[in-house]
Amino acid sequence: xxxxxxxxxxxxxxxxxxxxxxxxxxxxxxxxxxxxxxxxxxxxxxxxxxxxxxxxxxxxxxxxxxxxxxxxxxxxxxxxxxxxxxxxxxxxxxxxxxxxxxxxxxxxxxxxxxxxxxxxxxxxxxxxxxxxxxxxxxxxxxxxxxxxxxxxxxxxxxxxxxxxxxxxxxxxxxxxxxxxxxxxxxxxxxxxxxxxxxxxxxxxxxxxxxxxxxxxxxxxxxxxxxxxxxxxxxxxxxxxxxxxxxxxxxxxxxxxxxxxxxxxxxxxxxxxxxxxxxxxxxxxxxxxxxxxxxxxxxxxxxxxxxxxxxxxxxxxxxxxxxxxx
Amino acid sequence: xxxxxxxxxxxxxxxxxxxxxxxxxxxxxxxxxxxxxxxxxxxxxxxxxxxxxxxxxxxxxxxxxxxxxxxxxxxxxxxxxxxxxxxxxxxxxxxxxxxxxxxxxxxxxxxxxxxxxxxxxxxxxxxxxxxxxxxxxxxxxxxxxxxxxxxxxxxxxxxxxxxxxxxxxxxxxxxxxxxxxxxxxxxxxxxxxxxxxxxxxxxxxxxxxxxxxxxxxxxxxxxxxxxxxxxxxxxxxxxxxxxxxxxxxxxxxxxxxxxxxxxxxxxxxxxxxxxxxxxxxxxxxxxxxxxxxxxxxxxxxxxxxxxxxxxxxxxxxxxxxxxxx
Numbered sequence: 001x002x003x004x005x006x007x008x009x010x011x012x013x014x015x016x017x018x019x020x021x022x023x024x025x026x027x028x029x030x031x032x033x034x035x036x037x038x039x040x041x042x043x044x045x046x047x048x049x050x051x052x053x054x055x056x057x058x059x060x061x062x063x064x065x066x067x068x069x070x071x072x073x074x075x076x077x078x079x080x081x082x083x084x085x086x087x088x089x090x091x092x093x094x095x096x097x098x099x100x101x102x103x104x105x106x107x108x109x110x111x112x113x114x115x116x117x118x119x120x121x122x123x124x125x126x127x128x129x130x131x132x133x134x135x136x137x138x139x140x141x142x143x144x145x146x147x148x149x150x151x152x153x154x155x156x157x158x159x160x161x162x163x164x165x166x167x168x169x170x171x172x173x174x175x176x177x178x179x180x181x182x183x184x185x186x187x188x189x190x191x192x193x194x195x196x197x198x199x200x201x202x203x204x205x206x207x208x209x210x211x212x213x214x215x216x217x218x219x220x221x222x223x224x225x226x227x228x229x230x231x232x233x234x235x236x237x238x239x240x241x242x243x244x245x246x247x248x249x250x251x252x253x254x255x256x257x258x259x260x261x262x263x264x265x266x267x268x269x270x271x272x273x274x275x276x277x278x279x280x281x282x283x284x285x286x287x288x289x290x291x292x293x294x295x296x297x298x299x300x301x302x303x304x305x306x307x308x309x310x311x312x313x314x315x316x317x318x319x320x321x322x323x324x325x
Numbered sequence: 326x327x328x329x330x331x332x333x334x335x336x337x338x339x340x341x342x343x344x345x346x347x348x349x350x351x352x353x354x355x356x357x358x359x360x361x362x363x364x365x366x367x368x369x370x371x372x373x374x375x376x377x378x379x380x381x382x383x384x385x386x387x388x389x390x391x392x393x394x395x396x397x398x399x400x401x402x403x404x405x406x407x408x409x410x411x412x413x414x415x416x417x418x419x420x421x422x423x424x425x426x427x428x429x430x431x432x433x434x435x436x437x438x439x440x441x442x443x444x445x446x447x448x449x450x451x452x453x454x455x456x457x458x459x460x461x462x463x464x465x466x467x468x469x470x471x472x473x474x475x476x477x478x479x480x481x482x483x484x485x486x487x488x489x490x491x492x493x494x495x496x497x498x499x500x501x502x503x504x505x506x507x508x509x510x511x512x513x514x515x516x517x518x519x520x521x522x523x524x525x526x527x528x529x530x531x532x533x534x535x536x537x538x539x540x541x542x543x544x545x546x547x548x549x550x551x552x553x554x555x556x557x558x559x560x561x562x563x564x565x566x567x568x569x570x571x572x573x574x575x576x577x578x579x580x581x582x583x584x585x586x587x588x589x590x591x592x593x594x595x596x597x598x599x600x601x602x603x604x605x606x607x608x609x610x611x612x613x614x615x616x617x618x619x620x621x622x623x624x625x626x627x628x629x630x631x632x633x634x635x636x637x638x639x640x641x642x643x644x645x646x647x648x649x650x
Contacts, residue, residue: 134482146583150475157585158620166616167579170496171571180614246496254492255583258471260482289505291491295483
């Protein structure tokens, strides 16, 4: 039995698993909130605790794991195991040697990869992209992230590829959280959508969005809040989601016009929450901007769900750049 | 001595050369207009005549050429040597076996490739991209075409990649010659710019653009006409070029945000005519939309000039997919 650890490090939660590789069976799992203060050191302790809990459930000592993979936001240098510019993680300014620090705490070898790349690769190897040679992963959540697999290999360019959220869909358009104008994320990112909803409500627009948020004891408009508001046929929620869908359609079509890959996998908090029906709406919005409109790419919802990031992280231990023949 | 033929088949002109491969020396060249009627058969005759004339100058019989490469607009199937959807070529409806028909007339083996792919590959092998592993070619002319080399290999996706001219830069924006809205080409393509200039002049806008065109005995606003009007500080020409530059900046930045390649090569009729100064303006317009703005790609003007397409076409005879190590 080869047992691997996988950890998905998110801005709000940490998900750890222990996976038995041959049977692809999750033998243990644990989830905990990402520490909101204490910086990288506190994050590393929380990662180690989550991994130990998952290992306990799997009845294995952490130091007996063949390897531990971590999918992290920010700029990741897999070679040195460092993470920098992790803007979604509180107190994470500058570069931090995440792999070395975690390895010291758990006694197993640790390899770190970018979270979006890990999730894209996981869908390619094990999820919605199993039959594909090339795909574009679109992760529709707090921001809009992208990952590419081209002819069976991950594509990173000079290390910064996949920023589909910052493709321009409307020059001189809405202000993006990144500070620029007209990016896809300015229309479709959950953070930008929440800011827009808040402005509209302040201006007197009627909406149940923030009511649902408070009822659920949340302080942000998560994917569940949006889904609930749509269920209530909230006009503002419908309008902002429609606007996001059109922007996603234009941005994804632009990427396809440039790259002509066979498959788009739609994941992320909003993408997986809304599922097939919304994927069809995005595909419809894309269609009107496709140059080769008689041969659209397939558009599928990500299959690995909640544990996808952590399962994908275990694949880092094989070297995620291995070509699949 | 290995002698190859290369032909650049354009919407208005045909350029043929005979190249001595080892020394990269052009031993013969000939140019003639693309027949405006007679369909594919007339085009093939004109291609054969141009090649024979270039071969005469090189003092070689066409049937002694090691091979003849043709860069053609439209959808090209290099395997079968057929060309379809060549909308820029008059009377070219449906699929035509260009390689077989030309080979029969000239007595040498013929291989056909897409004109933009051929020009991109030529810049990679012999031109502005000689030092690069990956690049985006942007051909700014009648339309806006794109070509990709990723990690030393041409990237075609499912055969339709590179349509950077139809990336969306302004959703719900200007109408593109392709019929859609907001494409890069709707702002930067010479054809779209001419239509816009014509509408503005009809509405009473003062401009020397069409005057210069008539003085030169032309019936379209070619790159020389635009250059001349800019030289005269024509307000309309300045405004439309500035609009094109901003759209190019947004579209190219979107492509870089997605792919993060190291180099952009700007070619095409307008790109090469305007040269370095305009390339700097495009780079400046791109900068404001780059996500990794501290590490912009290099942006260079295409180096091979007028004969680039024909020189690139000779490379088809080696198999343009050969990996460069």
